[in-house]
Amino acid sequence: MRSVSVGLFASLFLAVGIQGAVAQTEGGPRVVPTFGQVTLTPHFGTEVPLAGLMTKSGRARVSPFEPFSGIVFDNPGFVDVKSMKFRDLYGAPLEVGIGVAYGVSGNGEVFGNIRYMHAAGQKTTVGSISVTGSVGGVGYLGGAALIATPDNFSAGSAEIGYRHFLATGGPLLPYVAGMAGVTRTGAIDAQIFVDGGANGELKGGRVKIYDGTIAATSGLQLGVTYVLSPQSSVGIETGIRYDAKLKGDDTMLGLGDGGLARINNTGSRWSAPMRLTARLAF
Numbered sequence: 001m002r003s004v005s006v007g008l009f010a011s012l013f014l015a016v017g018i019q020g021a022v023a024q025t026e027g028g029p030r031v032v033p034t035f036g037q038v039t040l041t042p043h044f045g046t047e048v049p050l051a052g053l054m055t056k057s058g059r060a061r062v063s064p065f066e067p068f069s070g071i072v073f074d075n076p077g078f079v080d081v082k083s084m085k086f087r088d089l090y091g092a093p094l095e096v097g098i099g100v101a102y103g104v105s106g107n108g109e110v111f112g113n114i115r116y117m118h119a120a121g122q123k124t125t126v127g128s129i130s131v132t133g134s135v136g137g138v139g140y141l142g143g144a145a146l147i148a149t150p151d152n153f154s155a156g157s158a159e160i161g162y163r164h165f166l167a168t169g170g171p172l173l174p175y176v177a178g179m180a181g182v183t184r185t186g187a188i189d190a191q192i193f194v195d196g197g198a199n200g201e202l203k204g205g206r207v208k209i210y211d212g213t214i215a216a217t218s219g220l221q222l223g224v225t226y227v228l229s230p231q232s233s234v235g236i237e238t239g240i241r242y243d244a245k246l247k248g249d250d251t252m253l254g255l256g257d258g259g260l261a262r263i264n265n266t267g268s269r270w271s272a273p274m275r276l277t278a279r280l281a282f
Helices: 002-022
Strands: 038-051 053-055 058-062 071-073 077-081 094-103 108-119 124-130 133-135 138-140 144-150 153-165 172-185 188-195 201-210 213-229 232-243 269-281
Touching: 038 108, 038 232, 077 144, 094 153, 094 269, 108 172, 124 188, 133 201, 144 201, 153 213, 172 232, 213 269
Parallel strands: none
Antiparallel strands: 038 094, 038 269, 058 077, 071 133, 077 124, 094 108, 108 153, 124 144, 133 138, 144 188, 153 172, 172 213, 188 201, 213 232, 232 269
């Protein structure tokens, strides 16, 4: 899926560049805003996580023979979970998107975007178990590291906004933009493992962390586009983006005294998009 998306967008960017080379001397619509003009604006790139937690820290006291994600405790003890950032649990995201802009003046346009972001979950130590227990019939003594692999992070967004260009008298045109919209993030579960020492890594069950969530998103963008022809340009873009928190699923986190039920009362993120952009005027 990721390779197909990158291939499609790379082909589109190449087509924009070819059109620019062919149409350098042709007339027609301008790639810079013109009242009533429609412009297609694809992009692809990544997001750099800046702030926000995917899980908070928490501790739950467990009773003998109380199961948690396939782990059976033989004695009373504790399960501790650390606070985890996005970069602790996921690899570098891939983002692709496309938008349509409508010129409202000689230097401004309104736009609507749709975008898709995907990041692969990574296995990591998320806490510890301070209790003797067993996983799948194999026992461990005195405590062990708690390891988890979260589901891949997938989110789709729909946004509207305004983009303002700053005239320079040359082919490089900087701009600023603001946008707001909604993001639909898929449900996130985690596969649990326990470090069983001499027994190796013991596989537990799966724990629900977040339900599928529709939440608000907003952001500011800074970019520059290089005009190839009256019909096309390419550029780069960055900025800052906020995604509101996710909806926690406590179905399996009410362990013991319920101390883990708070770990998913978060999920909001601040990030910096890093994108290659294109513009194709009609």
